[in-house]
Amino acid sequence: MTILMAVYLAGLAAGRLAPxxxxxxxxxxxxxxPSRQFPLGTDELGRDSFARLLYGxxxxxxxxxxxxxxxxxxxxxxxxSAGYLGGWADICLARLIDLFLSVPWLFLLxxxxxxxxxxxxxxxxxxxxxxxxxxxxxxxxxxxxxAATKNLKDQDFITQAKARGCRPxxxxxxxxxxxxxxxxxxxxxxxxxxxILSEANLGFLGLGVAEPLPSWGGLLAGLQNIDAxxxxxxxxxxxxxxxxxxxxxxxxxxxxxAK
Amino acid sequence: MIGVRPSPGDRRADYxxxxxxxxSRIAIRGPYSGGCWVRMRxxxxxxxxTAVFTILLAGFVTSTLVRRAPGFGVDEREFDPxxxxxxxxxxxxxxxxxxxxxxxxxxxxxxxxxxGDLGDSLSFQRPIVELIRQRLxxxxxxxxxxxxxxxxxxxxxxxxxxxxxxxxxxxxTSATALLFLCLPSSVWALVLVxxxxxxxxxxxAWVIAIVIFPRVLRYARAILATTMTSPHVLMARAKxxxxxxxxxxxVLRPAAPALMALLGASVSVAFGASIPxxxxxxxxxxxxxxxxxxMKRDLPLLIDIxxxxxxxxTISGLAADIAxxxxxxxxxx
Numbered sequence: 001m002t003i004l005m006a007v008y009l010a011g012l013a014a015g016r017l018a019p020x021x022x023x024x025x026x027x028x029x030x031x032x033x034p035s036r037q038f039p040l041g042t043d044e045l046g047r048d049s050f051a052r053l054l055y056g057x058x059x060x061x062x063x064x065x066x067x068x069x070x071x072x073x074x075x076x077x078x079x080x081s082a083g084y085l086g087g088w089a090d091i092c093l094a095r096l097i098d099l100f101l102s103v104p105w106l107f108l109l110x111x112x113x114x115x116x117x118x119x120x121x122x123x124x125x126x127x128x129x130x131x132x133x134x135x136x137x138x139x140x141x142x143x144x145x146x147a148a149t150k151n152l153k154d155q156d157f158i159t160q161a162k163a164r165g166c167r168p169x170x171x172x173x174x175x176x177x178x179x180x181x182x183x184x185x186x187x188x189x190x191x192x193x194x195x196i197l198s199e200a201n202l203g204f205l206g207l208g209v210a211e212p213l214p215s216w217g218g219l220l221a222g223l224q225n226i227d228a229x230x231x232x233x234x235x236x237x238x239x240x241x242x243x244x245x246x247x248x249x250x251x252x253x254x255x256x257x258a259k
Numbered sequence: 260m261i262g263v264r265p266s267p268g269d270r271r272a273d274y275x276x277x278x279x280x281x282x283s284r285i286a287i288r289g290p291y292s293g294g295c296w297v298r299m300r301x302x303x304x305x306x307x308x309t310a311v312f313t314i315l316l317a318g319f320v321t322s323t324l325v326r327r328a329p330g331f332g333v334d335e336r337e338f339d340p341x342x343x344x345x346x347x348x349x350x351x352x353x354x355x356x357x358x359x360x361x362x363x364x365x366x367x368x369x370x371x372x373x374x375g376d377l378g379d380s381l382s383f384q385r386p387i388v389e390l391i392r393q394r395l396x397x398x399x400x401x402x403x404x405x406x407x408x409x410x411x412x413x414x415x416x417x418x419x420x421x422x423x424x425x426x427x428x429x430x431x432t433s434a435t436a437l438l439f440l441c442l443p444s445s446v447w448a449l450v451l452v453x454x455x456x457x458x459x460x461x462x463x464a465w466v467i468a469i470v471i472f473p474r475v476l477r478y479a480r481a482i483l484a485t486t487m488t489s490p491h492v493l494m495a496r497a498k499x500x501x502x503x504x505x506x507x508x509x510v511l512r513p514a515a516p517a518l519m520a521l522l523g524a525s526v527s528v529a530f531g532a533s534i535p536x537x538x539x540x541x542x543x544x545x546x547x548x549x550x551x552x553x554m555k556r557d558l559p560l561l562i563d564i565x566x567x568x569x570x571x572x573t574i575s576g577l578a579a580d581i582a583x584x585x586x587x588x589x590x591x592x
């Protein structure tokens with residue numbers, strides 16, 4: 001947790017730690033090695049790699065939790081409704097969950113991303129990428145929350161609350177939701193590393209966050225220049241940081257299925 | 260049973276532990292005990308209906324996606340400066356009639372698919388069926404070999420860890436699985452391309468194995484650890500059954516239904532991972548074709564590939580679902 005917080009705080013302090021910014025091009029220093037001015041050197045366009053790494057970490061570590069929150073909220077709305085209402089509503093919503101789970105995750109993301117305009121600005125691309133992650137990644141939390149709600153629905157305290165005349169919304173708000181809060185929290189925490197890896201894969205494929213805004217996916221895509229990586233091993237810094245952050249997440253919450 | 264001497268080679272101990280194991284397994288797998296074939300048939304029919312419904316629904320959702328995507332139905336001839344306003348209006352009217360509402364479009368697609376016609380690719384200017392037929396074997400080969408390698412590796416390590424039960428080895432396997440789960444499949448593909456001169460097909464298969472093996476290892480280890488502490492296993496161990504026989508007959512066989520479910524899920528994971536892997540390893544399969552379609556915004560081709568992949572993943576899940584009760588029934592005798 002300390003390491004994760006340190007990486008996130010470093011991202012927040014990017015403006016102070018790397019005042020050059022992520023987009024400024026030092027045209028007289030393209031592909032420069034590490035120095036006092038550029039701790040991780042520069043890329044082919046002369047942009048400060050350290051600044052790009054900090055801003056990229058900030059983008060990925062801010063938006064993946066936001067997308068995970070959206071996915072968990074949508075998943076909770078659908079899963080809890082299905083589990084609590086039962087009957088036809090449950091059957092229909094369960095089929096919807098099955099439908100989203102039947103399509104391999106990256107195919108689903110790529111199809112939805114390709115259906116939207118590809119030539120968009122950096123901010124729009126960030127919004128689209130993380131909204132898609134949030135809006136398409138709800139199925140797995142929904143399945144778990146549906147099962148948890150179904151288990152809870154038949155418990156004695158719920159029956160008693162209903163018998164005492166509690167309205168469905170009150171049963172949901174005061175009896176069901178507080179009891180599924182640990183499941184919700186677990187699903188939220190499990191979604192974050194999955195979304196970070198998904199963004200990295202999308203960025204690698206050129207369908208993630210648009211240049212010049214950096215993200216871990218975009219930074220990893222730079223590793224495809226094999227000669228540059230072999231000659232300048234410090235370019236592996238984004239990979240090392242991603243590995244470190246993912247190990248921290250895995251230790252905090254073991255990812256059951258990284259999609 | 261109390262009087263049986265717990266010596267490793269004693270056949271009576273083996274029989275007794277078998278009987279005890281069968282009893283406990285029946286108790287564990289209650290839903291399939293007695294009249295399990297009737298339940299199995301009902302479950303099979305339910306699974307098939309669910310799969311067919313899911314595929315039809317997926318078709319509707321994807322055709323809606325294509326129909327409602329920005330730029331759908333725009334004819335390139337509309338931008339030809341030589342054409343008059345009237346001609347352009349005529350072309351627009353033509354394409355409007357051709358691409359009716361969403362439900363009409365879905366019905367048209369469905370009828371075409373039933374006749375084996377998936378239409379033409381916008382970017383490749385070739386029939387989609389031909390493109391898929393060309394690329395599918397490559398993906399099938401790499402996914403098949405990758406799954407086989409990943410499963411064998413994961414299962415062997417998980418079984419070894421479960422049977423020797425050493426904390427040090429356990430920690431090592433957990434750390435290995437964790438490390439492999441921490442990086443996206445695209446990075447593993449890049450690592451393999453960087454580290455060796457692999458043939459595209461074998462590189463793709465190896466990366467799929469790398470993606471699958473930690474998941475198999477982690478799940479299988481958890482399943483086997485649970486089975487290892489079952490009463491029938493403890494009894495068989497107390498009676499001195501050999502480690503190999505204990506693992507095969509009393510741990511792996513009862514765990515087979517759960518492992519089958521994992522096999523079904525791993526096919527879907529392998530298909531998902533195949534996109535970046537085939538792109539980076541330059542393996543001409545379905546994943547690479549889907550990526551090319553996405554980059555050129557060839558939605559009909561991309562959607563057809565996605566539907567085909569979903570169909571294959573659903574079928575594999577269904578097969579695993581069917582195999583589970585059969586295995587359980589065999590176990591229950």
